[in-house]
Amino acid sequence: MTPPPILLRAPAERRGVPARWVAVACLALPAFAAPAREPALREDVSAALTRLQSRQEATAADLARFYGERGFEPAWFANGRPTAQAGEAVALLRTAVSHGLEPADYDAEGLAQRLRDAYRETIAATDTALTSGLFAFLRNLGRGRIVPPRLRFEPARRMDEPDLARVVAEATTAGRLPGLAARLAPASAQYERLRGALARYRVLASEPLAALPAVRKLAPGQDYAGIAALHRLLVALGDLAPGTGVPQRYEGEIVAAVRRFQERHGLDADGVIGKASLAALNAPLRGRVRQIELALERLRWLPPLTADKLIVVNVPEFRLRAMRRDGETFSTALRMNVIVGRALDTQTPMLIEELRRIEFRPYWNIPPSIARKEVVPRLRREPEYLAREAMEFVPTRGGRPTTEPSEAMLEAVLRGEARIRQRPGPRNALGAIKFVFPNNANIYLHHTPGTALFARGRRDFSHGCIRVEAPVELARFVLEEETGWDEARILAAMREDASPRTLRVRTPIPVLVFYTTAVAEEDGRMFFLPDLYGHDAALDAALRQRP
Structure with a gap:
């Protein structure tokens, strides 16, 4: 069936609808076009849509397809009156508060008033505004309000963009609009526990x-x-x-x-x-409420995690959790203390990657920044430091390692023509085992010979990598499906007389290095942590910039 010309050409020519949105709408019209009832009202909807698109670039394509698929008929009015689903849409917007979002950002109360006061001349503008607010809420619920890279978090795996036009159209047709929030919000037990805590702490904060x-x-x-x-x-x-x-x-x-x-x-x-x-x-407990809201926002940044195992490091908590899938979510199998990057100058970044191999008795290839800023200056003051710490120079273009701390080798390191590495042994900063999840920041989990720092309350002492308190237990968790790798074999591979060895993990395990200062434990307790790196302050400021 060919859509009537007025739906596609006349509004674009007479009302200035951007041609790219008309083209998007054209693609899906045969499947969803609604029967024509009021050509003038359809033109009003098209004009209102054009005005909205100039202000709502993020949802413009979805809006164009949504209305194009229904022939530019109003979605929330019938016979000049709001439908029951219009009320459901506003009710859905009001639930934003339970997710730590602001209903005012989607004009929930304003739209409720506009629905009550609507008359013929305002139907089109009210209808498109309600759809726009609903799309914005659902997008924020599924992906977060803030773009993660703005706040130093770049997930390795991107989430698929939800087809909001189709999702909302199908939900309204099937009478499932109230369930859309549950469908698009993170499918995470932590997310739901935080929502429960948010409700409790709001009550507490209201009665100081x-x-x-x-x-x-x-x-x-x-x-x-x-x-x-x-x-x-x-x-x-x-x-x-x-x-x-x-x-x-x-x-x-x-x-x-x-x-x-x-x-x-x-x-x-x-x-x-x-x-x-x-x-x-x-x-003030209103500050705890805000911490929970920020934690919910960060969880919305995460892509779906479909693996059977997961390793999570929460930086401000100085804790690692090894988790196993339990139905639709995860339960904690192992917890341990960790040491993370210094808040002042070597912060551990947030990331998601896959643990692909374990290195037993690893070399420590000293990062160029540490070599330039710390090791080379010290070697110039104390040449004997190289031998004492079991370090050696390795030319980057081949050649034999050397343990002679000459000025020529130090200059080669500064020029990038050589690197410094520490040999396996009791002095090695990585200890006897290293868990590798390749990433651009060169961050990994590792053992350490200096275990006394794990007893400290605040544990940001590293150059950015993550030291683990119980490396054998973590190795057992990672390797439990690998034949023959029991605790005895792991310990044997870590012995001082063992040779360096790399073992590839058969099924890579996602590693999430995360940052949240509010954690809802499985036993119902809420943990609130200091904002170690100031990320909460930055996120709070970003969220307070109204959309």
Whole structure:
């Protein structure tokens, strides 16, 4: 069937519809074109669409196809009145708040008022505005409001763009519009747990408690004027059971509750309330609400993760989780502490790549930046440092390694004609095992001979790579499907007398190096962490720039 000329040519010629959008709409008309009812109203819709497209470039193509497929008939009005589905669309926009998004960004209340007040001359503008708001919400829900590369996160695998025109058309036809949010939001247990926490913390933030009195240092057994206020706060936050009595002094169960609070907020869980703990206890809960909203936004950046295993490093938490698929989501099989890049100058980047091999007894090829800034200057001061640290020079264009720290070799390193590497052994910075997931930042997981730092609360000490506390357990998780690679064989491959060896992983495992300061644990506890690299502040500022 050939569409009537007025649908495709007359509006474009008389109303200025961009030719590229008309062309997009033409492609799908035979399958979805609605029967013509009011030519004048269709021209009004076309004109309103043109005005919207000039302001909504992100959804312009979807809008053109959506209305083209229905012959430029209104989508949310019939016989001059809003349909029931128009109300469902507005209700869907109002759910944005439960996802940490702002319904005002999609003009939810304004559109509700326009539907109530609509008359013949405003139908077209109201109809297209509602479709535009719905498309914008669904796109943000599925992919996030902010483009990740703006905030130093570039997923290796791109998400497919949702066909919003078809998705909404099919949902309205089948009566499934209310379910679209669940369909397009991240299919993640963490995402749903955070949504539940968001609702709880909004309630808590709406009923603020009195601030705790200042105290320089409160240790167990001491008197405290704010003991009743501390009790109320800990009960409200879930760290203290509601039936627990208020003690006369700071001791007993309330100390244990403070330890639980400290653990959940990235503090040393010693039960002593000092400056940092008091600040966390008195932090406005609206700030915790915002942390959860930012965590939800970051989860919307992730592509679907379809593998059976997943390794996640959360940088500000200094934690690694090895996870197995459990139905539609993942459950945690292994947790461990990690050491990440220094906040000041060597931050660990966010990325998603695949773990493809394990290197036992690895060489450490010192990155050129570290060689230039640290190793070469030190060798000029202490030539013996090369032998002490079991390092050697390797020409980049072939030639034998040398352990002679001559000025000529140092200059060759600075020119990029040689590199410095550290041989396997007890001094090697990578320890006895390295987990390789190739990436542009040259970041990897590895063992370390210096394990004392894992006991620290704050653990940003590396040049950017990630040191793992339990490398044998992680290797067992990675290699559990590999025949013959039990714990004994892993330990044998890591022994000092073993030769360097590279083992390819049969089924690559996605590694997600992530950054979130709000984590909803499987047991229901909420963890809030300091903004180690300032990424929360940057994301918050970006999101406050209204679309």
